[in-house]
Amino acid sequence: MTAVESEHKGWLGRSVKRKEDARFIRGRGNYIDDITLPGMLYMAILRSPYAHATINSIDTSRAMELPGVVVVVTGDLLAEHKLAWMPTLSGDTQAVLATDKVRMQGQEVACVIADDPYVAHDALELIDVDYDPLPVITTPQAALADGAPVIRDDKDGQTDNHVYHWEAGDADATEQAFADADKVVRLVTHYPRCHPAPLECCGCVADVNPATGKATIYMTSQAPHAHRTVFALVAGLPEQNIQIISPDIGGGFGNKVPVYPGYVVATAASLLLGKPVKWIEDRTGNLISTGFARDFYMDGELALKDDGTMTGLRVKMLSDQGYAFADAQPSKFKAGLFHIVTGSYDIPAAHVVTEGAYTNKAPGGVAYRCSFRVTEASYFIERLVQTAAYELDIDPAELRRRNFIPAEKFPYTSATGFEYDSGDYEPALDQALERVGYMELREEQKNVRKEGRLLGIGLASFTEVVGAGPSRQYDIIGIKMFDSAELRVHPTGKAILKLGVKSQGQGHETTFAQIVSEELGIPPEDITVQEGDTDNTPYGLGTYASRSTPVAGAATAVAARKVRDKARKLAAHLLEAAEDDLEWSGEGFAVKGAPDRAKTIQEIAFAAYTDMPEGMEAGLEATNYYDPPNMTYPFGTYAVVVEVDRGTGAWDVKKVVAVDDCGTRINPMIVEGQIMGGLTEGYGMAAMELITFDEDGNCIGANFTDYLLPGSWETPAFELGETVTPSPHHPIGAKGVGESATVGSPAAYVNAVIDALAHAGVRNIDMPLTPDKVWQALNEVGLAE
């Protein structure tokens, strides 16, 4: 008998160093391009140079003659197998390889399969495609104008470029609020198209075994189980014969949620040829054809009383969907969760009207650390609140404080129908103001303005909605948004945890092990966390929209508790005591009042295989498919200080303070890492990241020369703070944090720049706030030098 001697400290809240680092720091990660199979062939994609054109013919004969080329796949070949089009995750269709027309620049037109990657790319230049260019539409406004050419003329019944109409809230109550308002403040702004640009591009190795029919597909997938089902539906393959393996992923940020044509063609080619086929996307292919982000045009108004009380909000939003509606988002919500746009404020009436339009641009939309359009919503309300502060001449921090949902009102039902689980907004605001030195900065701002210097202080007090989601409301293509965990404890007390989600750098191998450690007392180093292999993990919807911790984290805790319930029975047997007489010590069970009569979890695990009581099944394992009762609502306040150069329009970030409340922090080191990453990407969106197009639909932003990313030199330093308001419905009180900073920070950066110019009447500059745009704004109000 072993006494439970050490004082248990718990495993939550510990900055355990990451288990996954060991392979990455040695260059022994296993990313998609590191996978090589015997006899493997290589695929390269020919992409359309035109944004909109009819395809008259595709001549592949010269390419086929190049030594080393095995086959050239075209849309017509795929059409013979009914594979020329595939469904999107929003129930629309997208071309795998173009047949009739190309509808965006960079669209996939043909694929070369060769025995060498260089040869595959050589052969692309030998394919002759005869195009007839067509008029190009690059904005949703132009797409919805009378007489606009119909982009999706392939779809029966599609007579215009309209994709969806969706509303939330109460139109009548909102109209009344505006009729009764003392002041109405309006903001019109565009959240421009940007791109997640994970450092690793997309790719796959498809290996269809001609003898067994089994398709093993290694792919850059944030949602391998959902992708398996999509493959079964698209290709008509029996689902048990499809194994998706998502290896180490070099960043995702939502870019690796959709199914892309490259995956489908490589799989079809492997099926056709009976050999493994590898496809590795190049950076231009990634930027011009895969899941972009945002492209929301927002026009909204806030109704207020003279004292600053917010009484109503109405927003119209028009989204540019590209040529296919391919948002990976819950089916019921056509504009994602944009209706979280009331944010952190107790606004009694709100109404949101959203429309989407097809354009000759890449499909996608919800990606980039976004939580299903929460990013756009949060940006809009935080910008609008600051605009209102200037119009009412109330300090922006004070206006926020006066309108925060009070702590005693939680759980709180918003005017657009969300039930916020928990929140306490003022302490986060107070801490951010204190850390940044807000009152002193306001004084300094006035003083330096006299010297002609432009200092700006920007705030954002965001509320997110993450953790999709409850099955009554949330599904993707019909599959409910549960997630899963399967926990097995081995005879020696070591364990394996298998999850339906898939890390792309978030550190799941460490944090999810810590959840098990907390519940069962098995240390993290004794727990293997397995993800990404659909044959060897339970079904789940994957990692995006900050859902891993809220959903799979909850599943892990519940599975571990089930294991502990069985462990109690085993301990009772071993200790010859009644179950009710045992108490959990954090590391095992002990008889109440007799702590020396105890069994560690390791001893109990051994007994599960060697000494179980009569009638008990062997083994110590449990599975949980967790259906969250509600979403979680992380929040925080960010404060940014900038100085704007009147001569160049450049703005220098002097300070960034981020106070986050994501509920219980499992591993503070990893949480802070997530926040700093998001603050950097938020800075990129605010300052430089832009996917735009010329009038012919040429993508400007097709490589890292044109699509600028923040580097170590530009990126500011960050000061982080925290408050902790646990989620009342999550088993360990955690809310999710992966996207808080990309949701919250862009508005803080932009508000800071606007704040520097606000005294001269500047109210908006659309992102990214490049120096030329800021200089234009300075020039218009006479501040430019």
Add this chain to the structure above:
Amino acid sequence: MITETKPTTYTITVTVNGEEHSLEVESRLLLVHLLREKLGLTGAHVGCDTSHCGACTVLVDGTPTKSCTHFAVQVDGREVKTVEGLATGAELHPIQQGFHEEHGLQCGFCTPGMMLASAALLEENPDPTEEEIRWALSGNICRCTGYQNIVKSVQWAAAKMKEAS
């Protein structure tokens, strides 16, 4: 006409992580592909194809070099160090330890290039300021960490190396 041109090949001799290799390579073969495909060293990653991201950074005669835009023939007679050559046997290089200790990596894709650029900096400047670290790493993009912990990782390694010397 591409179809009629036979690629020119050259025989090169290169020392990679202390081991000498003689290979016949196509003139157009990129260094990153020599390392990854011919030598099986997959630690150098291709992130952008255009020298911007630095995921492919290796050291050529000690100098950080973007191997995605460097031909294999250019390293004939030279010494190349990759992430696989950073540790001495089982003993990690201080920069590797630093990245682990200070949470300087998340997805790990930029990490080999980051560590090699950092190691080269510390070779030249054992006690860099934060500004010097940020400047030295400005050719290496990280999408996950926000750089602050990478800076700390380099500072950790600098302190460790100072202690050891």
